[in-house]
Amino acid sequence: MQDMINQLWNTPQTQKMLKSMGVPMGEKLSREKKMWSGFPFADEYFVVFSQNNAEQIAECIFSGGGNIYLKDDVAQKIIFQESAKHYARKLESDVINDGQKIKGVVFDASGFTKVSELETLYSTIHNLLTKLQRNAKIVVIAKSLAAANSYEEASISTAIKGFIKSLSKEVGNKGITANLLYIEKNSVFKNALSFFLSDSSVYVTGQQTLVEEVNKKDRVDCFTPQILSGKTALVTGASRGIGEKICDALTREGAKVIALDRVQEASNLEKVCLRNQATPLYADLNEADSATKISQWLQENTSGLDIVVHNAGITRDKTLKKMSQESWKDTLRINLEAVIELNTKLEKDILKQKSKIVCLSSIAGLAGNFGQTNYAASKAGLVGYIEYFTKNAKRKDIQINAVAPGFIETSMTEKIPFVTKEVARRFSSLMQGGLPEDVAELVAFLASPHSNGTNGQVIRVCGGNLIGA
Ligand code: NAD
Secondary structure: OOOOHHHOOOOOHHHHHHOOOOOOOOOOOOOOOOOOOOOOOOOEEEEEOOOOOHHHHHHHHHHHOOEEEEOOOOOOOHHHHHHHHHHHOOOOEEOOOOOOOEEEEEEEEEOOOHHHHHHHHHHHHHHHHHHEEEEEEEEEEOOOOHHOOOEEEEEEEEHHHHHHHHHHHHHHHOOOEEEEEEEEEOEOOOHHHHHHHHHHHOOOOOEEEEEEOOOOHHHHHHHHOOOOOOOOEEOOOOOOOOHHHHHHHHOOOOOOEEEEEEEHHHHHHHHHHHHOOOOOOOOOOOOOOHHHHHHHHHHOOOOOOOEEEEEOOOOOOOOOOOOOHHHHHHHHHHHHHHHHHHHHHHHHOOOOEEEEEEOOOOHHHHHHOOOOOHHHHHHHHOOOOOHHHHHHOOOOOOOOEEEEOOOOOHHHHHHOOOOHHHHHHHEEOOOOOOOOHHHHHHHHHHOHHOOOOOOOOOEEEEOOOOOOO
């Protein structure tokens, strides 16, 4: 799973040659500081503009170890000052010291009622672009369309989406991401903000995520370590690629993982389990009675499930003209039908109240892709499924979301022909493929109480891939 051009780029002689050929190459992405590892923002500076949400933004940045340059015209300055004192962090006015590079920008536009106010968004980000460090994070907060109270507010809500999508394409060559959080009046968005400001979201850009209101008892502190301790998680397709990294991330956050794969993958699966002290579970999701068998095993061997990650998936690529019935059948069965069957069984038998489900969709499902009618249908099917699920499965207050990876370096993408692979990697805002751990970080966020309030969403982890963006 090697990005050969990336390797050539790291050698001065070949880098020169690639540059002269005009090969697009992205910035090295910083993946070292994970969201929950101590203080991910230690000694970094963020620029903040917010009239209404001082408490949440201050808690997010200061508790993560960061410091703030506050825009001068912010109404709730006193709250920022008190919070800075509480966390012993620095709060500066918005005159940025010479040479100071900025790690992130938080621009809260949720109070905007007039289109003309968007000019502040333009000027704030416009003036900061040269001061952002590589791999910086821009997050804009806006009122959700459903929460809009006027024609102007509704148009502001979607105008910001257009702004963010375009901005993400302009800043991607420096490894900078730009994302949008849609909120309602009383949304607790500080944890989602923590994720999108941290390096855990390094390959997520140009996305909009809705954070709905939650009950007081469902609120959690930002950066709670080991937030999944005491939780049991089932991960399908766990023996390699993205599934393997999901097991690592969930274990790191304290979950007890049950790692499912086919018996043919036993040697890899045993290694993943040994490393994570996880329990292997052998099942073939292509078999008609797999859901029943899995549920039965779980009932006999666990006291309930808190997290399910439907990661197992296959590709059987061919144009529709050349596609065999078997390729169609297997892909729809494993990627979609098995997910629905297993969820239905687990929800009835073993899923606990307030459990979290994460499905692996794909940008191919959102945008379609040549030679992937079967795969795209299966992955698009998951989108409709989670939408229906959020509306109809309120019984246990289960939260379900999907992630839609773009080009991720795994054995699945290894099979793609060289030129197609290069195009898929480079034609994205970040100009490179993602790593399985990039997807795993988003899954871990969605599997944890940090994502409370985010339900029925499909979040792309695609580096701003141009397919359907
Ligand atoms: P992968 O091929 O490396 O791993 C897939 C895993 O699923 C393997 O462990 C495999 O053994 C397991 N699996 C396959 N069929 C199974 C079955 N019948 N029963 C049980 N397990 C089975 O793939 P990956 O790249 O790690 O992809 C993981 C998920 O992410 C898939 O759902 C895939 O569609 C999705 N995805 C991947 C990419 C990418 O670029 N790699 C992009 C978009 C979406």
